Amino acid sequence: xxxxxxxxxxxxxxxxxxxxxxxxxxxxxxxxxxxxxxxxxxxxxxxxxxxxxxxxxxxxxxxxxxxxxxxxxxxxxxxxxxxxxxxxxxxxxxxxxxxxxxxxxxxxxxxxxxxxxxxxxxxxxxxxxxxxxxxxxxxxxxxxxxxxxxxxxxxxxxxxxxxxx
Numbered sequence: 001x002x003x004x005x006x007x008x009x010x011x012x013x014x015x016x017x018x019x020x021x022x023x024x025x026x027x028x029x030x031x032x033x034x035x036x037x038x039x040x041x042x043x044x045x046x047x048x049x050x051x052x053x054x055x056x057x058x059x060x061x062x063x064x065x066x067x068x069x070x071x072x073x074x075x076x077x078x079x080x081x082x083x084x085x086x087x088x089x090x091x092x093x094x095x096x097x098x099x100x101x102x103x104x105x106x107x108x109x110x111x112x113x114x115x116x117x118x119x120x121x122x123x124x125x126x127x128x129x130x131x132x133x134x135x136x137x138x139x140x141x142x143x144x145x146x147x148x149x150x151x152x153x154x155x156x157x158x159x160x161x162x163x164x165x
């Protein structure tokens with residue numbers, strides 16, 4: 001009786017129906033919409049990053065300017081020194097601030113062979129750091145590379161390309 005009960009239970013189970021097939025046109029439209037949405041998000045992130053970078057440059061320049069003020073003048077007028085970010089500045093001056101600032105790109109690509117059980121697997125990763133002229137960290141990126149075979153030179157070039165992007 002146990003065997004028949006099992007066979008009944010097995011015979012009543014059904015696999016879920018396959019997902020409906022999309023037409024190639026519908027798939028292309030969906031992919032286009034996703035790419036457009038991703039591009040808009042990417043552009044918004046880039047604008048936020050540029051604004052943050054402009055603000056940092058502004059603050060650093062103002063801090064350096066304050067350091068140049070003589071001590072006697074600072075004691076007399078120090079409370080009145082101000083230059084709020086965005087007031088009286090235009091987007092062209094913000095763009096000029098970025099164009100005149102010097103940035104350093106540090107990059108490294110690493111390749112290693114790792115033993116997993118009985119096989120050897122090659123793993124690769126890159127790291128990129130962008131610093132301003134005073135070596136303050138602006139941006140940092142680290143990510144693995146997915147490829148079957150990569151030379152050390154190819155991984156270094158990939159890191160450089162990623163840093164310049």
